Amino acid sequence: MSNRLGHIVVIGGGGTGIATMYDLCRRGFKVTLIERGELTSGTTGRHHGQLHCGARYAMGDRNIARECMHESEILRKIAPQAIEYNKGLFVAVDDEDMSYREQFIEACLESDIPAQEIPVPQALNYEKALSVKIKAAVVVPDGTIDPWRLVISFAAGALETQNAQICPYTEVIAINTSDEHIDSISVVDHTNGEQRTIDADLFINAAGPWAGQIAQMAGIPLQVAPSPGTMLVVKGRMSNMVVSRLHKAGDGDIIVPQRGLTIIGSTQWLSEDPDIVRIHEGDIPFLYESAEAMFPGFSEQKFHTAWAAARPLYGVSQDAEDVRALSRDFAAIDHEIADKIDNMVSIVGGKATTLRGMGEVATDMVCKKIGVEIPCTTADIVLPSHREFYKRGYHGN
Ligand SMILES: Cc1cc2nc3c(=O)[nH]c(=O)nc-3n(C[C@H](O)[C@H](O)[C@H](O)COP(=O)(O)OP(=O)(O)OC[C@H]3O[C@@H](n4cnc5c(N)ncnc54)[C@H](O)[C@@H]3O)c2cc1C
Secondary structure, X not given: OOXXXXXXXXXXXXXXXXXXXXXXXXXXXXXXXEOOOOOOOOHHHHOOOEEOOOXXXXXXXXXXHHHHHHHHHHHHHHOHHHEEOOOEEEEEOOHHHHHHHHHHHHHHHHOXXXXXXXXXXXXXXXXXXXXXXXXXXXXXXXXXXXXXXXXXXXXXXXXXXXXXXXXXXXXXEEEEEEOOXXXXXXXXXXXXXXXXXXXXXXXXXXXXXXXXXXXXXXXXXXXXEXXXXXXXXXXXXXXXXXXXXXXXXXXXXXXXEXXXXXXXXXXOOOOOOOOOOOOOXXXXXXXXXXXXXXXXXXXXXXXXXXXXXXXXXXXXXXXXXXXXXXXXXXEEEEHHHHHOOOOEEEEEXXXXXXXXXXXXXXXXXXXXXXXXXXXXXXXXXXXXXXXXHHHHXXXXX
16 A cells, blocks of 8 residues: 555554544555554543643643644534534632632633633523532633544544555554664454554554553654543533633543533543553542532432543653643654654644644654655545544445
């Protein structure tokens, strides 16, 4: 599978890998995407589903906040079928939250996020289950994403170009290198146990929290900190907006309505292995208690489920206290420059909200590496429905 521009293998069928495949295909590359499970079976299928406008990050990093605002506006335009634009409400619950309010609004405005304080009675009118004790409320342009539909729309868009081949249940088990160059990858097909090798001109590591393990197979040290967090879900839709605590980003301070359910998240710790992400003892009572501060009665809702997933944070952290200090930004790394492997790029970190932008940056890097200039079009083209993916099947036929 090759053409004038060449054949690229993307490793990882989460939001990052699929958005990267989509952009590469739109620019004319032939792409094979390798995913060890079902598409979105990594962190992408297991996050809150908040469309981040960036307000949560504005105090810590204006650039990340601006990037989220920019990408969330694009996603609302190109993937309306996967987004409920219900907006977000940051609420102050105590005096400490109140002391944070002015700087928070200022930081949002400096990040081009139109944050607007509204009177408390108006907030209580919007959200009937909200605590009557809240002291202030700020509206921001957050929303709810259907994580699966969003990403599968990108996959459908890639298949539409006829440049994509998608291989689920196919795990990379070795990367075969010689003379500072990747010749091929060895994979096992979990549907029949067969092993084979796949060669390509260039390989993109988009394996999220597993990206460090993939890089290691090529002898490359890549600093990815798998940082799991727990989310708790109750039945019933307690809010219509995404409701966040108006304080420094921390644990248990985001409530996201997803269809007829309400999710509170999350907690955060470090794990050496992204496959070991068990819910920590104490997380569930902690999340109930945190939700109660914003929505009294949350604990009386019927329990639906709880799970943990690992963030793919780029960088290293020595202890759990430090995890929040790790950047939520993403990085594209050309391993020719960093590690003397001439045909591998890694794209790691970021958010589900920034998937398209990550795909654009990774594809720009590929174009630069091979010396072609092909503009990105993914911000302007409305994606096909996720349903198109199943009409075409994994191979686009
Ligand atoms: C608790 C929590 C809450 C979050 N909430 C939000 C939110 O509300 N909004 C938001 O925007 N972001 C949120 N995020 C962040 C977001 O979920 C991630 O940034 C994003 O999903 C990462 O996508 P990815 O494609 O990089 O990684 P993944 O989705 O993990 O994809 C990597 C893929 O690589 C595959 N893979 C691994 N090893 C191999 C191998 N050897 N061979 C083949 N395939 C392999 C995996 O199976 C996986 O599917 C949250 C994250 C967490 C942990």
